[in-house]
Amino acid sequence: MEKNINLTLKVWRQKSPREKGSFETHQVKNISTESSFLEMLDILNEQLINEGKEPVAFDHDCREGICGMCSLYINGRPHGPDDDITTCQLHMRKFKNGETITIEPWRSAAFPVIKDLMVNRNAFDQIIAAGGYVSVNTGGIPDGNAIPVSKDKADEAMDSASCIGCGACVAACKNGSAMLFVSAKISHLALLPQGKVEAARRARNMVAKMDELGFGNCTNTGACEAECPKGVSISNIARLNREFLAAKFQE
Amino acid sequence: MWVKSSCTTKINYHETLNNIKIMTKIEAKIPQGPLAQKWQTYKANQKLVNPANKRRIDVIVVGTGLAGASAAASLGEMGFNVKIFTISDSPRRAHSIAAQGGINAAKNYPNDGDSVNRLFIDTIKGGDYRAREANVYRLAEVSNSIIDQCVAQGVPFAREYGGLLDNRSFGGAQVSRTFYAKGQTGQQLLLGAYQALMRQVHLGSVKLYTRNEMVDIVTVDGKARGIISRDLVTGEMQRHFGHAVVLATGGYGNTFFLSTNAMACNGSAAWKAYKKGALFANPCFAQIHPTCIPVHGEFQSKLTLMSESLRNDGRIWVPVKKEDAEAIRKGTLKPTQIAEENRDYFLERRYPAFGNLVPRDVASRAAKERCDAGFGVGTTGLAVYLDFKSAIERLGENVVKARYGNLFQMYEKIVDDNPYKTPMMIYPAIHYTMGGVWVDYELQTSIQGLFCAGEANFSDHGANRLGASALMQGLADGYFVLPYTIQNYLSNDIRTPRMTGNEKEFADAENAVKARMQKLFDIRGKRSVDSIHKELGIVMWDLVGMARNEKGLKEAAEKIRAIKKEFWTNVRIPGDNNGMNVELEKANRLADFIEIGELMAKDALQRQESCGGHFREEYQTEDGEALRHDDRFAYVACWEYQGDDKEPVMHKEELKYEEVKVSQRNYK
Numbered sequence: 001m002e003k004n005i006n007l008t009l010k011v012w013r014q015k016s017p018r019e020k021g022s023f024e025t026h027q028v029k030n031i032s033t034e035s036s037f038l039e040m041l042d043i044l045n046e047q048l049i050n051e052g053k054e055p056v057a058f059d060h061d062c063r064e065g066i067c068g069m070c071s072l073y074i075n076g077r078p079h080g081p082d083d084d085i086t087t088c089q090l091h092m093r094k095f096k097n098g099e100t101i102t103i104e105p106w107r108s109a110a111f112p113v114i115k116d117l118m119v120n121r122n123a124f125d126q127i128i129a130a131g132g133y134v135s136v137n138t139g140g141i142p143d144g145n146a147i148p149v150s151k152d153k154a155d156e157a158m159d160s161a162s163c164i165g166c167g168a169c170v171a172a173c174k175n176g177s178a179m180l181f182v183s184a185k186i187s188h189l190a191l192l193p194q195g196k197v198e199a200a201r202r203a204r205n206m207v208a209k210m211d212e213l214g215f216g217n218c219t220n221t222g223a224c225e226a227e228c229p230k231g232v233s234i235s236n237i238a239r240l241n242r243e244f245l246a247a248k249f250q251e
Numbered sequence: 252m253w254v255k256s257s258c259t260t261k262i263n264y265h266e267t268l269n270n271i272k273i274m275t276k277i278e279a280k281i282p283q284g285p286l287a288q289k290w291q292t293y294k295a296n297q298k299l300v301n302p303a304n305k306r307r308i309d310v311i312v313v314g315t316g317l318a319g320a321s322a323a324a325s326l327g328e329m330g331f332n333v334k335i336f337t338i339s340d341s342p343r344r345a346h347s348i349a350a351q352g353g354i355n356a357a358k359n360y361p362n363d364g365d366s367v368n369r370l371f372i373d374t375i376k377g378g379d380y381r382a383r384e385a386n387v388y389r390l391a392e393v394s395n396s397i398i399d400q401c402v403a404q405g406v407p408f409a410r411e412y413g414g415l416l417d418n419r420s421f422g423g424a425q426v427s428r429t430f431y432a433k434g435q436t437g438q439q440l441l442l443g444a445y446q447a448l449m450r451q452v453h454l455g456s457v458k459l460y461t462r463n464e465m466v467d468i469v470t471v472d473g474k475a476r477g478i479i480s481r482d483l484v485t486g487e488m489q490r491h492f493g494h495a496v497v498l499a500t501g502g503y504g505n506t507f508f509l510s511t512n513a514m515a516c517n518g519s520a521a522w523k524a525y526k527k528g529a530l531f532a533n534p535c536f537a538q539i540h541p542t543c544i545p546v547h548g549e550f551q552s553k554l555t556l557m558s559e560s561l562r563n564d565g566r567i568w569v570p571v572k573k574e575d576a577e578a579i580r581k582g583t584l585k586p587t588q589i590a591e592e593n594r595d596y597f598l599e600r601r602y603p604a605f606g607n608l609v610p611r612d613v614a615s616r617a618a619k620e621r622c623d624a625g626f627g628v629g630t631t632g633l634a635v636y637l638d639f640k641s642a643i644e645r646l647g648e649n650v651v652k653a654r655y656g657n658l659f660q661m662y663e664k665i666v667d668d669n670p671y672k673t674p675m676m677i678y679p680a681i682h683y684t685m686g687g688v689w690v691d692y693e694l695q696t697s698i699q700g701l702f703c704a705g706e707a708n709f710s711d712h713g714a715n716r717l718g719a720s721a722l723m724q725g726l727a728d729g730y731f732v733l734p735y736t737i738q739n740y741l742s743n744d745i746r747t748p749r750m751t752g753n754e755k756e757f758a759d760a761e762n763a764v765k766a767r768m769q770k771l772f773d774i775r776g777k778r779s780v781d782s783i784h785k786e787l788g789i790v791m792w793d794l795v796g797m798a799r800n801e802k803g804l805k806e807a808a809e810k811i812r813a814i815k816k817e818f819w820t821n822v823r824i825p826g827d828n829n830g831m832n833v834e835l836e837k838a839n840r841l842a843d844f845i846e847i848g849e850l851m852a853k854d855a856l857q858r859q860e861s862c863g864g865h866f867r868e869e870y871q872t873e874d875g876e877a878l879r880h881d882d883r884f885a886y887v888a889c890w891e892y893q894g895d896d897k898e899p900v901m902h903k904e905e906l907k908y909e910e911v912k913v914s915q916r917n918y919k
Contacts, residue, residue, distance in 0.1 A: 015830075032548055034548060035550045036665075039550045039552050042550070042552055043550060046781065046782070049779040049825055050777075050779065052825065054825045054826045061339065061344055061346070061515050062344075062346060062349045062514075063552060063555070064553075064556070064661065065661060065664075066438055067343075067346070067513060068341075068343065068344065069344045084660070085664050089661070091665070093667060120340070121341065122340070125341050125342070125449060125461075129449040129450070129452050129453040132446055132449065133404070133405075134403065136404060136447075138324070138328060138447075138731070138734065139400075141396070141399040141403045142399065144399045144401075144408075145358075145360065145415045145416055148410075148413065148415055149414050150414055151410045151411065151414070154409065154410040157407040158407040158409075158432055158433055158439075161442065162433075162438075165343055188405065189405045192407065194402065
């Protein structure tokens with residue numbers, strides 16, 4: 001049932017990528033447990049603006065868990081203390097009256113802080129640009145039903161493709177590895193006949209780009225899968241390794 | 252011909268009534284010939300740009316949603332130099348990603364009698380006969396190519412056990428023509444377009460600018476020749492030249508503050524175009540989606556859509572007895588305790604032929620009617636049930652879970668209630684804007700060289716958009732229409748040298764933007780941007796929302812004027828212009844939303860009929876259905892900016908129906 005709670009927030013503030021950041025403490029009062037976590041931050045920002053201070057910068061957009069824009073490390077967990085959701089879907093009913101909440105940006109060498117809680121995830125775009133696609137141009141395409149695809153494979157591809165590119169996997173990983181993100185895309189496309197054609201080349205190019213951009217190695221801790229808001233499976237990483245080895249053998 | 256063009260006699264009528272000047276100077280450039288051959292004829296006769304010249308031509312695309320990403324990727328593949336801009340950190344964040352249900356195409360794979368012509372007619376009828384025939388026919392015609400294209404890109408559409416593509420049905424159609432990828436169709440289509448775009452970025456034909464907002468359009472000798480943008484991270488102003496500029500910046504639904512749009516969705520790019528002389532068409536046509544999670548508190552920042560696909564299996568009802576509704580609102584009765592005979596499945600009752608699958612505007616109004624009559628549920632009384640009990644009994648929980656699992660999970664996380672056990676509560680919310688920048692058949696605005704695609708333009712949905720047609724239109728524009736039509740324009744520009752950005756027009760535009768930003772800072776008032784935006788949203792929802800009337804619209808105009816004054820004298824923007832400043836971004840967009848709201852109210856006032864998403868209480872049939880006036884209002888209202896302190900001028904594009912027989916919509 002709906003009730004109102006008071007909270008202490010320890011929020012990471014950092015003016016710009018080059019400046020040093022630190023935690024700032026704020027109190028928020030009468031927060032409805034029906035509000036979302038980001039609505040609670042909206043209330044904090046309204047309060048800061050009314051006090052003549054600068055509001056906290058954080059990334060968010062769709063607020064329904066699909067765009068992948070929101071991030072945040074909340075009490076030591078990417079996307080906070082609930083499973084299978086993004087921060088924007090986290091609701092204040094998960095917190096207790098009087099609780100202190102620590103809010104940090106993603107922390108990873110490959111995702112530098114832009115301001116406060118915002119980070120730069122441009123590295124993910126660069127990995128996709130390196131090969132995360134099927135190389136077809138617009139037009140001149142055979143009928144959509146020309147190549148049957150087994151339902152199982154299509155469903156499995158859909159599961160891999162449900163990655164929203166939020167970066168929680170990288171943030172959760174002690175090595176800062178992007179293996180879950182990369183393997184999800186490689187799996188999605190390799191599972192479909194349309195993507196199978198250039199699967200080896202794709203795996204080679206995407207992995208090379210990932211290594212170049214300063215992501216760490218995978219040591220199979222499974223933290224990425226546990227924190228993925230979309231439940232993308234770690235078995236994708238096994239498939240990536242298979243595709244990658246196959247690519248190496250072809251060389 | 253069914254629709255009379257009786258413009259001259261009506262002009263005076265409006266002049267006296269609403270003090271709006273009306274002129275007619277609209278040329279939609281619709282190709283000659285029979286409807287079914289227009290697009291083929293156009294393509295066979297249009298001018299093209301040869302490969303060597305394409306390399307010498309720059310095209311700017313603003314926005315990376317379905318329309319923008321697909322247009323930029325296709326233009327890059329063809330050999331043009333493309334620059335694409337997004338306010339997000341990645342092109343993949345665009346709000347197309349949130350579309351859930353699916354995408355329509357006339358493939359007729361299920362063998363249920365679909366065809367290009369049927370999709371065309373359904374779309375025109377769904378739009379309540381306020382869309383342009385030739386554009387809609389072309390949309391239906393290219394719809395099949397979109398599916399082929401997306402399959403080739405690796406979009407994981409749902410399939411049958413035989414390996415072929417699966418379809419489901421959507422509102423406003425009696426065939427199953429909707430292709431889908433779980434409840435994440437928009438995501439998968441956008442990722443397909445995004446990946447095609449990133450491939451071109453990799454190949455060097457497209458240059459990508461992220462966290463970079465177009466803040467004005469630069470025109471030189473009356474032609475669009477570039478944009479001024481602001482790097483949202485550094486605050487730096489940039490000048491970008493293009494032989495042509497494409498706006499694919501989505502709709503203006505966030506004028507209402509609360510909508511299903513993402514937080515950053517805004518109408519500013521379209522509004523800049525309007526202020527530079529592009530006509531703005533049918534601004535009052537906004538779609539209210541019937542199945543959204545109801546509003547629950549004033550802290551609320553946005554509304555969440557529950558996909559229309561849920562209406563395939565979910566049944567919408569409220570209690571038959573008022574006392575039951577009251578008990579539910581007080582919390583003393585649960586919906587599961589209400590016996591079958593005491594449930595009013597009002598859509599099935601009123602519209603037996605289409606039942607729960609009537610178009611969105613019809614379903615929304617029916618829900619409002621029940622709630623206004625005192626039968627609404629939830630603590631506020633502004634909600635109706637969407638119940639899966641009979642679907643679970645018929646199909647089993649596993650099948651329902653396979654179809655809608657992610658939507659049910661989303662609902663449960665937000666509302667903290669299990670929709671497998673208790674019916675969902677839903678209420679209508681602003682979802683999409685059919686109105687937008689006026690474009691001709693080539694998707695060119697009334698400014699030469701400025702094109703507009705996707706939701707940002709007005710072209711294909713008339714007064715109401717059917718479900719699963721937004722994705723279709725965005726990708727049709729971006730993959731298959733604009734990359735052709737823009738060449739017809741650019742072929743005249745092959746000798747135009749690139750500009751450096753040092754020209755007077757670029758400098759003037761940049762200085763004007765800087766002056767506006769400074770003006771915003773200098774207000775130094777007391778109120779946050781959001782607090783004023785919420786105030787605007789309430790006025791819009793109450794007076795320019797689901798049901799409108801003359802008195803309310805006039806009141807809205809006054810209230811919006813007051814909000815405008817409050818904004819320009821009392822908004823507070825903390826921080827400075829050097830570097831990231833989110834409040835400045837929001838203020839700059841809200842200034843435009845306020846003016847868009849003003850124009851919406853004005854447009855709603857002049858349209859003295861009910862059609863599609865525009866419902867004027869004065870114009871309804873005895874049983875509460877929308878009453879159109881085809882003799883007087885079968886036109887596109889195209890507004891022309893005259894200056895900040897002047898009334899805009901309205902032009903009419905008469906809608907002529909040559910193939911479709913115009914009739915009152917009937918879903919009974």
